[in-house]
Amino acid sequence: MKLIADLHTHTVACGHGFSTVQENVFAAQKAGLSVLGITEHGPSIPGGPHHYLMGAMLQIPPSVGNLRILRGAELNIINTSGELDLDRDRMSRLDIVLAAIHPGTPYDGKSQEEHTRALCAAMENPYLDILAHPDNPGYALDYKKIVRKAMAEGVLLEVNNNSMNPTHPGRKNGLANCQEFLTIGKKEGLRVTVGSDAHISFSVGKMEKAIKLLEEIGYPEELILNCSREGIEDFLEERQKRIQKKLKTEPFWN
Numbered sequence: 605m606k607l608i609a610d611l612h613t614h615t616v617a618c619g620h621g622f623s624t625v626q627e628n629v630f631a632a633q634k635a636g637l638s639v640l641g642i643t644e645h646g647p648s649i650p651g652g653p654h655h656y657l658m659g660a661m662l663q664i665p666p667s668v669g670n671l672r673i674l675r676g677a678e679l680n681i682i683n684t685s686g687e688l689d690l691d692r693d694r695m696s697r698l699d700i701v702l703a704a705i706h707p708g709t710p711y712d713g714k715s716q717e718e719h720t721r722a723l724c725a726a727m728e729n730p731y732l733d734i735l736a737h738p739d740n741p742g743y744a745l746d747y748k749k750i751v752r753k754a755m756a757e758g759v760l761l762e763v764n765n766n767s768m769n770p771t772h773p774g775r776k777n778g779l780a781n782c783q784e785f786l787t788i789g790k791k792e793g794l795r796v797t798v799g800s801d802a803h804i805s806f807s808v809g810k811m812e813k814a815i816k817l818l819e820e821i822g823y824p825e826e827l828i829l830n831c832s833r834e835g836i837e838d839f840l841e842e843r844q845k846r847i848q849k850k851l852k853t854e855p856f857w858n
């Protein structure tokens with residue numbers, strides 16, 4: 605399986621990354637990628653960026669040579685109502701929006717039921733595209749509910765290469781959890797993405813562990829967003845329609 609996109613990377617701007625946009629771009633080009641997602645952490649992560657950074661993301665060019673750059677964010681789900689830590693106006697200016705629960709943020713859910721409720725509610729946000737590292741063992745989930753909600757809302761689940769790294773401090777059971785949601789997802793026809801979650805340019809495009817798992821499970825390539833540039837361009841068009849549709853139908857108090 606060849607992936608042409610890494611849809612989850614960070615730079616020094618996120619507060620705990622080590623490389624610049626330029627270094628990540630060079631690394632992506634060297635790795636032969638066609639699309640690179642620069643998805644900085646939302647403001648409520650410890651040591652994270654001010655929300656002004658999200659407004660400035662469009663200063664990054666949409667392409668460098670043949671490399672398409674998606675200017676995005678990995679926002680924090682900050683409560684069990686699924687609220688994200690960025691205002692709608694700034695969210696609307698991003699090319700792609702990931703979200704996850706992270707330790708050290710105001711999120712205070714305690715149980716599997718609460719984490720599942722938080723993620724399901726977050727997926728109703730018109731701008732949310734991808735649930736990042738839903739394998740995180742610190743926040744157990746009911747994967748059947750998560751997969752069905754994701755499919756209903758047009759949200760993708762991420763296979764996070766970093767989660768399968770045995771040296772990752774917080775995701776000891778990441779592999780088993782990925783296996784679980786991918787097994788359900790394959791049966792249901794869930795679309796997924798892959799991300800390196802690189803916090804340094806040397807890791808950009810490094811998605812071997814995720815690829816190995818997807819191959820072992822026999823996950824259909826047509827359900828993996830990173831497999832073709834055309835598929836990603838189609839998804840970006842589709843997301844505009846999804847956003848417009850959800851904005852029209854969501855309750856007026858949102």
Ligand SMILES: [Zn+2]
Binds near residue numbers: 678704
């Ligand atoms: Zn994360």
Ligand SMILES: [Zn+2]
Binds near residue numbers: 612614678736801
């Ligand atoms: Zn990340």
